[in-house]
Amino acid sequence: MSSLALPSRPLSLARNVISTPNAYFWATPIILAMAVFLFVTEAPGVFRDFQISQNPLVLEDGDVQNGKCTTRKAVFTDCEARLVYSYGGRNYDTEVEVMFVDFHTGDYETDLVISADHPELATMSLGLDMLWNRIITLTLLVVLLGGMSLGMVFFAIRIWRVKGQLRQPARLIPVPVEISAFDRKRGVLSITYNDKIASDKTGRSAYTRMKSGQEPLIVGEANGKAIGMAVRHGNTALPVLLDDRLQRVELTDAERATALAPLAQQQGGDLSSPVLIEEPKRTISIWKRLQLFFGTLLLIAVGVVGFWLWYVTSSPTQFQSPGMDINNLMPGPLNEWGCEQLKKRFGQDRAPFGCTAADYTSWK
Numbered sequence: 001m002s003s004l005a006l007p008s009r010p011l012s013l014a015r016n017v018i019s020t021p022n023a024y025f026w027a028t029p030i031i032l033a034m035a036v037f038l039f040v041t042e043a044p045g046v047f048r049d050f051q052i053s054q055n056p057l058v059l060e061d062g063d064v065q066n067g068k069c070t071t072r073k074a075v076f077t078d079c080e081a082r083l084v085y086s087y088g089g090r091n092y093d094t095e096v097e098v099m100f101v102d103f104h105t106g107d108y109e110t111d112l113v114i115s116a117d118h119p120e121l122a123t124m125s126l127g128l129d130m131l132w133n134r135i136i137t138l139t140l141l142v143v144l145l146g147g148m149s150l151g152m153v154f155f156a157i158r159i160w161r162v163k164g165q166l167r168q169p170a171r172l173i174p175v176p177v178e179i180s181a182f183d184r185k186r187g188v189l190s191i192t193y194n195d196k197i198a199s200d201k202t203g204r205s206a207y208t209r210m211k212s213g214q215e216p217l218i219v220g221e222a223n224g225k226a227i228g229m230a231v232r233h234g235n236t237a238l239p240v241l242l243d244d245r246l247q248r249v250e251l252t253d254a255e256r257a258t259a260l261a262p263l264a265q266q267q268g269g270d271l272s273s274p275v276l277i278e279e280p281k282r283t284i285s286i287w288k289r290l291q292l293f294f295g296t297l298l299l300i301a302v303g304v305v306g307f308w309l310w311y312v313t314s315s316p317t318q319f320q321s322p323g324m325d326i327n328n329l330m331p332g333p334l335n336e337w338g339c340e341q342l343k344k345r346f347g348q349d350r351a352p353f354g355c356t357a358a359d360y361t362s363w364k
Contacts (some may be wrong), residue, residue: 003241004217004229005259005355010169012250013233017166017240019161019209028152039138042099042138049098049127052115056128059085062112064124069108077102079126083112087119094120098127100134103304104325109353124185129353133321159206166351170234172249176219177239179226180205187212193228195239206238217242219263242278310340318345318352339364 026100028353050148062085069079111125127134166189175198182191189210195202210216220227231249242248246256311323318324327338339355343363346352351363 003259004219005262006174006231006249007251008171011172011239012169013172013231014248014250016163017208017248018162018238019207019281020082021154021207024156026151027145028149028156031145032149035142035149038131038138038145039142042134044100045096045123046131046134046138048121049123049131051118051121052113052121053128055116055130056113057116058125059087059114061085062114062122064110064112067108067110067124071102071104075101075103077104079108079110079124081110081124083124085112085114085122087114090119092120094122096123096127098124098130098134099137100130100321101137101257102130102133102325103322106360109356116330119169129319130321142189146349151216158237162236165236166233168234168242169250170236172231174229174231175239176202176227177206177230179216179218179228179241179242183359189216190216191216191228191238191241193230193241195230197222197227202237204238206241208241210243214247215244217244217246217263307320308338312341318342318349318355320352324353327352 003343031216062083065084066080067079067081069077071077076099078097078099080095082093082095084091084093086092108126110124113120113123113125113128135225175195177193177194177195178197179191182189184190190203190207191210191211192207197312199252216226218226219229228241230241240248246259249256251259308323308326308330311320312327315323326341327335330338335354342355347363350361351357355363357364
């Protein structure tokens, strides 16, 4: 790998040598809005059902109207209904909606459940059966979306801070970086590179754009990735990728020639550096795709059967989702065997979905 001999005095860099990806400006507010919307719409219902679960009361004469469940992306299920009931001499009419992750196919059976302590709070028994499913699903989605948006904000702030620091001259230390991705569009070369090769590597990624005619200073290749030459500017958090003519650094022509001399000597006197060339996209054969498809199906099947066995033999509760749904989808003999295992451990309690008799409460 070639070396680069830069002057030891503080040097300035050109403007905009570190760029902010365009996606940060539109993706960040959208992802954050999704996280806020999800929390605002789902959290009140989850908290309501948690309150009801502390002292639930099933109303046999309650009326569940216009009940409807919609499944999206094969696993995300939304159920909504209008609940009309009377309790303690008062009439109640409310709308409820619950969201959970489930592999269920077919219809759901549900009862109307209220809080014995606060009868104005009502929900579907389905919402209580899936309560921990809903809590975990909502928490994971909000944390994932919120974390992504906050992470992007943090990275953007770091980029802007680095750009502010680069305005002042500082000593430059050459370091190799891995070019992980690049794209040429409308005369602009966009490059993403990682600081993961130098002895004092940080593992951070940076993004830069070069105008038409400019190319990065490529000094080698490793693991199928081009290696570019960058510089650390003082104590800034991100290295700056150099161009092949060192136009990004404030140098005299003589200093540029001296700095590039080791590279030119390695290339036999040719000052031109290697150019990033896009490789043709690799295609996967139909046979490989079939193997991948059926292999994935096999892994899913093994995982589902293993989870089902754990549910019917070892689960701490009979109301575990998606265990109930998997057990319900099992062929008749396997479903009966599974229900027998559950009944041995929870026979004194209500039967779970998939093991109920005609009254949807007792064991079949």
